[in-house]
Amino acid sequence: MTGFVFDRTFFQATAVEIAPAILGATLTHETDEGPVTLRITEVEAYLGDGTDPGSHAFRGKTARNAVMFGEPGHLYAYFTYGMHVCGNIVCSPVGSASGILLRGAEVVDGIELARARRGPTVRDRDLARGPARMTIAAGIRLADNGADLLSSPFSLEPATTQLAASSGPRTGVSGAGGSIEYSWRFWVTGDPTVSPYKRHPRAHA
DNA sequence: TTAAGGATTGACT
DNA sequence: GTCAATCCTTAAT
Numbered sequence: 748m749t750g751f752v753f754d755r756t757f758f759q760a761t762a763v764e765i766a767p768a769i770l771g772a773t774l775t776h777e778t779d780e781g782p783v784t785l786r787i788t789e790v791e792a793y794l795g796d797g798t799d800p801g802s803h804a805f806r807g808k809t810a811r812n813a814v815m816f817g818e819p820g821h822l823y824a825y826f827t828y829g830m831h832v833c834g835n836i837v838c839s840p841v842g843s844a845s846g847i848l849l850r851g852a853e854v855v856d857g858i859e860l861a862r863a864r865r866g867p868t869v870r871d872r873d874l875a876r877g878p879a880r881m882t883i884a885a886g887i888r889l890a891d892n893g894a895d896l897l898s899s900p901f902s903l904e905p906a907t908t909q910l911a912a913s914s915g916p917r918t919g920v921s922g923a924g925g926s927i928e929y930s931w932r933f934w935v936t937g938d939p940t941v942s943p944y945k946r947h948p949r950a951h952a
Numbered sequence: 953t954t955a956a957g958g959a960t961t962g963a964c965t
Numbered sequence: 966g967t968c969a970a971t972c973c974t975t976a977a978t
Binding site: 793803828829830831835848877880920924925945949 | 960
């Protein structure tokens, strides 16, 4: 893997194919406040071809999910629960929608800035443990929807070592999309920054 | 136009 | 363990 870098072509595969390979990768976001670098430890894959009932793109293109249908390697940021922003890496070629939800990460650089963004009572392992927490620590806002993660102020670097990965049903997804049939949550086995699994109350068996 | 629900989190019992 | 916060998106009137 030495010398391997992410390029646009890499993200033209589907999210399910790419998600396990993203574990251990680092995402850097540089802002006026400084850089923060996250080592990704937990992700979920969502497809958009109408076969994934848990995906925002299940019912086709809308104003909200339009970015998912655009160029791979870009950021799909969306607002949810009236107060939270979550971030995805857009996958699949233009016109085809799939994405990787970033659910958990370890802050490996800019930790003081991440602490400032998350608040004084937050423990270091919780700084980016959870999708909405991760966006706050990274300084990703709704206005960053559509940004290219492969160019400034973002950068994305592959993992440097092979990691032990686990997989299972996606967290917080209602209906059939939260079932074992869609075991598209991937995490670094045993990593403390992986968020706790919470089954949706209306998740299908 | 209205209503239901959400790819969550943090506070509280 | 339970539950409220809070507003955008979607589907149904």
